Each structure stands twice: as structure tokens, then as C-alpha cells.
Amino acid sequence: MASVTARPFDFPLDPARAALIVIDMQRDFLEPGGFGESLGNDVSRLQAIVPATARLIEGFRAARLPVIHTRECHRPDLSDCPPAKRLRGAPGLRIGDPGPMGRILIAGEPGAEIVPALCPAAGEAVIDKPGKGAFHATGLTDHLAGLGITQLVFAGVTTEVCVQTTMREANDRGYECLLAEDATESYFAEFKRVAIDMITAQGAIVGWAAPVAAILEGLA
Numbered sequence: 001m002a003s004v005t006a007r008p009f010d011f012p013l014d015p016a017r018a019a020l021i022v023i024d025m026q027r028d029f030l031e032p033g034g035f036g037e038s039l040g041n042d043v044s045r046l047q048a049i050v051p052a053t054a055r056l057i058e059g060f061r062a063a064r065l066p067v068i069h070t071r072e073c074h075r076p077d078l079s080d081c082p083p084a085k086r087l088r089g090a091p092g093l094r095i096g097d098p099g100p101m102g103r104i105l106i107a108g109e110p111g112a113e114i115v116p117a118l119c120p121a122a123g124e125a126v127i128d129k130p131g132k133g134a135f136h137a138t139g140l141t142d143h144l145a146g147l148g149i150t151q152l153v154f155a156g157v158t159t160e161v162c163v164q165t166t167m168r169e170a171n172d173r174g175y176e177c178l179l180a181e182d183a184t185e186s187y188f189a190e191f192k193r194v195a196i197d198m199i200t201a202q203g204a205i206v207g208w209a210a211p212v213a214a215i216l217e218g219l220a
């Protein structure tokens with residue numbers, strides 16, 4: 001057991017029971033010319049966390065601990081996309097519409113792929129998820145149970161949407177959740193700050209937050 005310096009208090013990391021979940025580091029969210037930028041977002045904010053996220057992934061790989069990647073995407077026939085979700089986007093740039101990197105958030109399209117710098121290694125699980133949370137309508141629960149995982153370290157985008165939603169789902173399912181605070185980002189700086197405050201408030205009501213360097217020390 002290692003003690004990771006974290007907010008609001010040290011996280012008791014048990015590497016034998018821990019996995020890393022990297023949320024939605026997809027081209028359409030991160031790359032210039034993708035869906036995120038076409039909505040008017042500054043994607044350089046999200047690109048900036050790629051090096052820290054890569055270090056975290058490498059640390060888990062070096063420690064031979066599970067790395068799980070997620071992608072927010074839907075089936076080409078949209079049968080897993082509730083109309084209420086699809087109709088929420090900007091007209092002309094909704095899920096399934098033709099976008100700058102193929103059909104927006106559709107499995108198999110270039111924009112739905114993970115950015116090359118964080119490409120999943122052979123044998124690492126890639127969970128395609130139709131919701132914001134990675135537990136909804138996926139096999140993640142069974143996958144984690146099969147590995148004996150009870151602690152989850154989180155990285156990815158965006159902090160206040162898919163990362164926070166998945167952390168809340170995990171927290172309710174009994175996992176101890178630690179967010180790598182320099183390996184997560186939002187298009188809105190204030191949303192990231194407030195999301196981490198909400199997660200760590202009231203004695204880690206949803207979970208803990210720590211820098212990548214502190215988490216890597218705990219794995220060493």
C-alpha cells in the first residue's frame with residue numbers, strides 16, 4: 001500500500017487492486033479541425049494534457065497494471081443514441097452528422113479514434129460508450145470485476161462531463177476514485193477547477209485528486 005499525496009487527504013493506493021481509466025482522448029475532442037473546435041472550443045487546452053497523460057499511462061504499463069481507454073461514440077445506425085441526446089447538439093453538427101473528421105462520434109470514423117500519442121497498447125481494453133459515463137451500457141463493470149479492481153485512477157476529457165460522470169458512477173459502485181488533476185482538462189478552465197472542487201469536497205465525497213507525479217511515486 002502506498003500513500004499518494006492528494007486532495008483532500010492522502011489516497012491509500014493499493015497497486016494490486018488499481019487500474020487507470022483514460023476517458024475519451026479522441027481526435028474529435030482534441031485535434032485542431034475536429035468536432036470540438038468546430039463548436040468554437042479552444043482545443044489547445046485539451047492537447048496540453050497529452051504529455052502528462054502519456055507519462056501516467058507509461059507508469060501504469062511499467063508497473064504492469066491495467067490501462068483502460070474509453071471512447072464516446074455510437075453505432076453507425078444510431079440505435080444506441082437516444083434522440084434526447086442527439087437533439088441536444090448544434091444544428092448541422094449533431095451526433096451522426098458529417099463532420100470534419102467523418103461522422104460525428106460514430107464508431108469507426110477517424111474523429112472517434114484516440115489521438116495517436118495515446119494509442120492503446122495491444123491487450124489494453126478499449127470501451128466504447130454511448131453515454132457520458134463509462135459504466136452506462138458497457139461491459140466495464142464485468143471487466144473490472146474480472147481483474148479484481150477496486151481502485152480507479154482517472155485521466156482524460158472533459159473533466160466536468162465524461163470524467164466527472166464516470167467518477168460519480170464508479171463512486172456509487174464502491175470504487176475508490178483518484179483523479180490525475182494535470183491529466184484531465186476542460187474547454188473551460190473554471191469548469192475544471194470547480195469540478196475538482198466538487199469531487200474532493202466534503203471529505204472526498206466523490207473521490208481524490210493528485211498530480212501525475214505523486215501518483216507515479218505511489219506506483220514506484
Ligand code: C5J
Nearest residue numbers: 024072157158161162
Ligand atoms: C466528453 C463531452 N468526453 N464533453 N464528452 O466529456 O461531450
